[in-house]
Amino acid sequence: MENKIYQAGDIVYVFYRNPHTQDVANIxxxxxxxxxxxxxxxxxxxxxxxxxxxxxxxxxxxxxEANQAYNYYYGNDSEGVL
Structure with a gap:
C-alpha cells in the first residue's frame, strides 16, 4: 500500500489472477x-x-500507474490493460 492512507469509497487498481487460469493476470x-x-x-x-x-x-x-506496473512486471502486453 506504500504508506498511502485509503478511505472507504476510494477506487484503486489491483492485479487479479483468474482463479481458473493462474497464468493470466489482469488489472x-x-x-x-x-x-x-x-x-x-x-x-x-x-x-x-x-x-x-x-x-x-x-x-x-x-x-x-497500474498499467505502468503491469508492463514492468509482465512485459509490454496490452492484454492485461483495462
Missing part, C-alpha cells in the same frame, strides 16, 4: 470499503469478496 478496479468483519477496518471489495487491506496488497491509485 481490475476495486473499491475500498468498510470491512464488515472488523469494526473500524477497511477492506478491498473485488468480485463480491472482501479482502482486508494490508501492506501485502499492491494497490495503485490510477489506471495509468
Amino acid at each position: 481490475q478496479a476495486a473499491a475500498v470499503v468498510n470491512n464488515p468483519e472488523i469494526t473500524g477496518g477497511l477492506a478491498l471489495f473485488l468480485y463480491e469478496t472482501y479482502y482486508p487491506l494490508s501492506n501485502e496488497l499492491a494497490l495503485y491509485s490510477s489506471q495509468e
Whole structure:
C-alpha cells in the first residue's frame, strides 16, 4: 500500500489472477470499503469478496500507474490493460 492512507469509497487498481487460469493476470478496479468483519477496518471489495487491506496488497491509485506496473512486471502486453 506504500504508506498511502485509503478511505472507504476510494477506487484503486489491483492485479487479479483468474482463479481458473493462474497464468493470466489482469488489472481490475476495486473499491475500498468498510470491512464488515472488523469494526473500524477497511477492506478491498473485488468480485463480491472482501479482502482486508494490508501492506501485502499492491494497490495503485490510477489506471495509468497500474498499467505502468503491469508492463514492468509482465512485459509490454496490452492484454492485461483495462
